[in-house]
Amino acid sequence: MTTPPKMTGDLGEDREPIVLVIDDDMSIRESLAGLFRSVGLRVKVFGSAPEFLQSDLPNAPSCLVLDIRLPGISGLDFQIDLADAGIHIPIIFMTGHGDIPMSVQAMKAGAVDFLTKPLRHQEMIHAVTRAIAADQKRRAAEKTVSDLRLLYESLTPREREVLPLVSAGMMNKLIAAELGVSEITVKVHRSNIMRKMQIRSLADLARIADTLGIPRAKPGRI
Numbered sequence: 001m002t003t004p005p006k007m008t009g010d011l012g013e014d015r016e017p018i019v020l021v022i023d024d025d026m027s028i029r030e031s032l033a034g035l036f037r038s039v040g041l042r043v044k045v046f047g048s049a050p051e052f053l054q055s056d057l058p059n060a061p062s063c064l065v066l067d068i069r070l071p072g073i074s075g076l077d078f079q080i081d082l083a084d085a086g087i088h089i090p091i092i093f094m095t096g097h098g099d100i101p102m103s104v105q106a107m108k109a110g111a112v113d114f115l116t117k118p119l120r121h122q123e124m125i126h127a128v129t130r131a132i133a134a135d136q137k138r139r140a141a142e143k144t145v146s147d148l149r150l151l152y153e154s155l156t157p158r159e160r161e162v163l164p165l166v167s168a169g170m171m172n173k174l175i176a177a178e179l180g181v182s183e184i185t186v187k188v189h190r191s192n193i194m195r196k197m198q199i200r201s202l203a204d205l206a207r208i209a210d211t212l213g214i215p216r217a218k219p220g221r222i
Contacts, residue, residue: 017132018042018060020089022052022075023067028117032065035121036128049078061139063112063131065124068095068102076102079109088138090131094119148208154196162189167209168216169202 019036021043023029029045036043046052049070064082068075079091093106096117103114112134113127155163158179165175172190176183199205209216 016042016060017136018044018058018062019065019128019132020052020057020062021045021065022047022049022070022078023065023094024048024071025067028067028119032119032124035124039125041128049073061132061136063090063092063128063135065092065094065128068093068106069097076105076109079106079111083109090134092124092127092131094124145211148197148212151197152208152212152214155193159189159193159196162186163193163205164209164214164217166190166193166202167206167214169206 019032019041021029021032023032023045024047026047029047033043033045042058044055044057046055049072066075066078070078073081075093075095082089082091090112091106091110092112093103093114094117095102095114106114112131115123115127152160152163161179162175165178170178172183172186175186179186194200194205197205197208199208206216208214
């Protein structure tokens, strides 16, 4: 796998969606570009997978309209390469030579749709709309996790020890015994955790711990 494309701009800064198209047929690239622009979407086209990988792409909600037969690499193999590189852009496959096994493989690997040429404009627009909506949802979830991670990193090492015990519903007295500190110290840590994580309830803290993958510690497990 060659170097993945760079995403320009910070997450969430560039909010205008964009459709990315890879097809070695110039007439299809131009036709799709005109179609997407006609419904108010930005579009960027590429003639090959390497051209896509060498490009700086907007850091925005997007989807990839990908020809399944590309020079040098198949669209299915490129789908796998992107996933391996941690690029989770929703993909819409298009092909003039597709078959059921190809479509099944593409969909199992996470493709949004598998469209056959000649392309129906409304069908393509519908698929792109769904794909961009899915990417917007994914990006929002990733930003939520990123924001929570920053808050978590503001905790002291001791507060990070206390957090899983609190999120497990343990009383201050038990946490104090577990950590070998005073109960008042646990109360201070608990208060600091709630303030720094910007939450008010134990339920919120438990949800955050689950979101960040922090196991809820049990007595004797620290």
